[in-house]
Amino acid sequence: VHDDPAAATINTWTEWIIPLQAFADQGVDMANVDSVAIGLGTRGNMTTPDGSGKMYFDDVRLYRTRNLP
Known part of the structure; x- marks a missing residue:
């Protein structure tokens, strides 16, 4: 769930990073x-x-958490 209820109405490319920990914190x-x-x-x-228009999704990826030195 996006923090902004109007996120689907943003008319420019927007990066949305979802930490996988957010799912683990909910018991997944x-x-x-x-x-x-x-x-x-x-x-x-x-x-x-409700609504109309187009949504484009690109670069949907899953990453493991990395520990940086």
């Missing part, structure tokens, strides 16, 4: 993750259509 066992989904809409109400 990252060792069992085998897929990732990206969704738009009202949380808990995905059946109500």
Whole structure:
């Protein structure tokens, strides 16, 4: 969930970094993750259509935490 409820209306390219620890902190066992989904809409109400336009997603990647020297 993005901190800005209007994040889908930003009309310029925006980097959004989501620390995987945020999922682990919610009880997700990252060792069992085998897929990732990206969704738009009202949380808990995905059946109500709203809005129009295009969304572009690129460079979706998962990284392990690195310890820098």
